[in-house]
Amino acid sequence: QQPVQSPQAVILREGEDAVINCSSSKALYSVHWYRQKHGEAPVFLMILLKGGEQKGHDKISASFNEKKQQSSLYLTASQLSYSGTYFCGTANNAGGTSYGKLTFGQGTILTVHP
Amino acid sequence: NAGVTQTPKFRVLKTGQSMTLLCAQDMNHEYMYWYRQDPGMGLRLIHYSVGEGTTAKGEVPDGYNVSRLKKQNFLLGLESAAPSQTSVYFCASSYPRTGQNTEAFFGQGTRLTVV
Numbered sequence: 001q002q003p004v005q006s007p008q009a010v011i012l013r014e015g016e017d018a019v020i021n022c023s024s025s026k027a028l029y030s031v032h033w034y035r036q037k038h039g040e041a042p043v044f045l046m047i048l049l050k051g052g053e054q055k056g057h058d059k060i061s062a063s064f065n066e067k068k069q070q071s072s073l074y075l076t077a078s079q080l081s082y083s084g085t086y087f088c089g090t091a092n093n094a095g096g097t098s099y100g101k102l103t104f105g106q107g108t109i110l111t112v113h114p
Numbered sequence: 115n116a117g118v119t120q121t122p123k124f125r126v127l128k129t130g131q132s133m134t135l136l137c138a139q140d141m142n143h144e145y146m147y148w149y150r151q152d153p154g155m156g157l158r159l160i161h162y163s164v165g166e167g168t169t170a171k172g173e174v175p176d177g178y179n180v181s182r183l184k185k186q187n188f189l190l191g192l193e194s195a196a197p198s199q200t201s202v203y204f205c206a207s208s209y210p211r212t213g214q215n216t217e218a219f220f221g222q223g224t225r226l227t228v229v
Contacts, residue, residue: 041220104156
């Protein structure tokens with residue numbers, strides 16, 4: 001079953017913060033975050049593995065709450081380059097049994113204005 | 115370093131025609147995938163392969179066939195195209211790591227329109 005992302009869309013001005021949530025009805029092993037710009041391929045941002053870890057990449061970070069089966073992506077001090085559609089992809093098993101297959105959410109459209 | 119390359123980038127088909135989409139990766143990845151992307155639906159897995167000569171069904175396999183005769187190539191075929199197969203198709207690849215999932219590398223996509 002597809003994870004649910006919220007919000008569906010968000011509009012920001014440069015420098016503002018945003019949070020994108022990803023919720024699953026199934027137990028999760030890992031959550032993957034990707035960003036896709038219009039007309040381009042999805043690009044990997046980060047993976048969070050079971051264990052509730054939090055990761056960061058520049059001013060983009062994420063958390064994974066396995067008990068709640070949720071992940072959140074935090075974008076701090078947003079830049080124009082952050083605009084795009086953000087997808088979470090979930091895996092229910094470890095790599096050896098899931099073969100890297102992901103179930104993606106429907107996406108969150110982020111628009112950053114000057 | 116090309117990464118994942120898809121051909122063609124655009125195609126218009128008439129209902130009932132057939133075609134093959136080609137995906138090639140130069141990263142020596144074991145795993146390869148075909149996804150389709152439709153507005154508001156995210157990416158949905160069509161078929162995948164865990165190694166040369168292997169294929170398996172994903173979430174939405176009906177109407178598609180695949181083959182992986184060489185490790186670096188993964189072909190997606192539409193035998194009799196239908197308007198419902200109008201979509202953007204993405205190929206991706208990744209490498210296995212025991213106990214972990216690793217990042218997927220995506221191709222640039224093929225925009226297919228069936229009229």
